[in-house]
Amino acid sequence: MSVRSRIACRSQRLLVLLLGLAWLPPGQADPPAPRCECLVFVILGGGVRTQDALDRSRMPTLDRLAREGTLVDRVRSEARDGWAAAARLLTGADEGLNGATRRAPGVPTILEYAREGLALPREQVWFLSYDLDSDAGALAVSTHPEYGPSLAPASAPPGGPFAGPLQVLLERMGRPLPMPEAAWEPLRAMRATSRAAASVWIPRELDSRPADDERVERALLRELDRRALLVEGPNARDEAVWRAARTVLDVHTPQVLVLRLGDAEVASADATRYLSVLAANDKGLGRLLDSVEAHPTLRGRTAVVVALDRGRDERQDDQGRLRETDASRARREVMVVAWGAGLIPRRKPRGPRALEDVCPTLGALLGVPTPHARGRAWDELLVPVPPR
């Protein structure tokens, strides 16, 4: 049956017309988003099928981003494991390229490109990984002679960027108590009075904005206080990453923040638990977006890109597991969702797509060259901006 014959009546034609308008190049329909000043790149790793990631009932936040932003589906993922897939996403090249060691890629990562291209200090570029206590941190820094450790991003141990290094002290002294909300008002008053008393001689270096200081203080206390030890839910390691990410956003206002999640790998043992992990991670994404929206300088200037690293089998096996054995599309193809500043909503890149395209696309979004990436930048998704 042809499409024309299915649209029989006039009202149906009108409906199709309206739906079609929604898919017009939004460069004409919507005002272009401003330049991306902060990139949050989430690798929803561990092996996640596109169909599970886009389940509206379980993943409302990601579904919203896909609807409001751009969903790039059918992205080829041929990496042999999670590490290799993440390496491809971060470097835009095959993970086995010359110079790679057992864990460090031989080609620069988007984190190194960003630091080099935008001349960013370390604390402006972050890499947070669910397994950073192993040597997965090496993933963020290549062995490339022109890049490498001097352009390494900041990273956080599992305890968090602030609490992690303080572990020795916290074990000895204990964690602070949560501060009651009502205590902030007299505290603010005390600080304001002392500031006024010292106003005639206060050094310029200390003339910061009290609101900024308080935002940082609250974020760090949230990471430190005794409630932080309670990590609930099926995605304990991923949850630590989400928490650290919120701290980093509040404390550092970074320009690049890359999160690598991996608890979904539980699917190989238990598909039901895997779905719970996905739902919990969607909530983590929602909280992170709330932090972005509440941040005075990040709101409206942040791009969020979520990529799956690899898929899984089409069907569960007879023991309720979703493994990585078949050659189905669900296993070989993944999706990328791009949303926010610098991105044109509801665009599709042309031609075949692969994991290796993500790094050059992120580079183009940030306005930095990615000379060693082999993938193709999806320029169709990006708001054209003059070079920095």
Add this chain to the structure above:
Amino acid sequence: MGADRRVGLRRTVGPLLFGVLAWGALEPRAEEAARLPPPPAPNWAFYEAHISAWVEDRCVECHSGGGGALRLGQGLDVAERRRRDFERLRDFVDPQAPWDSRLYLKILEPADGGEPHAGGAFLARDDEWHDRFLDFVAGATLENLPPEVWFEADEIRAQPGDAVVLDGRGSFDRDRADNEHLAYHWELLSRPAESGVRLSDRRASRMEVVPDVGGTFVLALRVSDGKVWSAPRSVTIEALHRHRQAEVVPGAVTALHTVEEALIRRLRRLYLDVLGRPPTVKEVLSEERGGVREVAQSILGRAEAGRAWVESVAAALGLYGESRPTSRAARDLALRIPAESLLPHEVEAVLARDPAFLACHPPGRALANAVAGLLLGREPTAQERELAARLAHPQVAEAEPPDAAGWIAAVCASDEFLLAALRRRLARFLPSGELDRRFESALGALRAGRPAFRAWMETLLADPVYLDRRHLRPKDDLTWLRSVFVDLLERRPTDRELVALLRALENMPPGAGARAALVRILIDSGEVPLPLLVDIEDGPRWMTDRFLRYLGRRPDSQEAQVYGRALLHPHGGPELVVYGLLTGVEYACR
């Protein structure tokens, strides 16, 4: 001999700050100690017989191309190549602590305490080759394996007055099953400045130490099998004051209200700038009678002043934690500063030339930035960048390959470095405008020699202009950390605490937020003797006492009202008042 036993606990002492000595008030070493031979260094015959083939199999491929700081496989024939390899590898062994040698740690599995290595790890502790390699770095010969010191624990916590027994009888000789023939030798490497602790019998197998004050005590033991003396192994006693109920009367105030405010502020300033910490209440009350010049002279001459200076420079150069200085010159530096009145460039040069500096800032972009930025106070030039790149990737055909250590030595000998080091030292005491004004006179004194510069410093510290509040500068992280510990816990942070705190602040943005969170940890630790509200008999008097303690002044009327309200607030109280004071803008300077 079990690898666990040989490596396990000693790795825990590794991360101690600024070298295990902590550059505290070093015990003058006994003549006898000075006569002990140095620990054995790697032996060529042992290397050739047992290690060379292993190295050639695993290391040469990467390191012949100059991978990392190590360069192997240079030479025309096999014998020459081996000899050169041995000499290069020897530079990466620390005979004073072979188990912490870079060579050993680089090839050890990270799970066993190894360091990141681009070529990966080659040894786990239970590997067959592990013990042999450890024998090599520990100075084994074909005839004798050196003995090793063994303690049950490398770090012990105690309270002042507690008797701590250190038992060295677990030490062993790798050649023999019994240890009856071993000889022992103890050294007290470090103790707090005000401590009078001495060792009773240096040759005993067990040692009893009674810390008389709070602080860090470091002892080292060496053992001999009659042929060689082992490398020393340190044990750290952290004596922490606990405020017993009997010592602290809840809600009581100190006698600070009897001291002139200006004097409290002056003492605070002197202590902060020279000793890197504020005075305790007891010290303020005891210094009250001295003249300004006498106090300045006394403080500059203390071992603690040397320790604080070395700690500050080391922290600025990134040399702490795993990157702590390792050379003997660096270890002795804290004592030499007050004893010999060392000059700023002399102090900094010792640390810059320490092998840890190159390890922390390896050849390449990092070294160029460190040499220019940290040593010379400017951006690197194109030539410096090029030289650093050549150091990272030396060309085999180069007639005279550049030498990183030689470059650093040349920089440290330059007049540019002398000027930069002087400027950094003066910046601790003077704001930039005042520093510019006085720089020429300081330089003149410095060029006239150590006594002249010391006299110049004493004059500066006694100058009323120096104490003017308009010249106040924010405390650096190290000084601020020591301040909160002394003001709240009446002790300096231990080395381990300081490393953790510096690491936490390392990645934090400037501003009060991160520091406030640290104050919260201390206040909620239960170790700060703060009263309950009901224990405070006179609220305004208690608050005034806290203002005098932490800021060196009394509150004005507005502050008295606002802080008083916070004291009585349902979610406030003494803890919130102290939190407010220590996280305020003024405490960041005073």
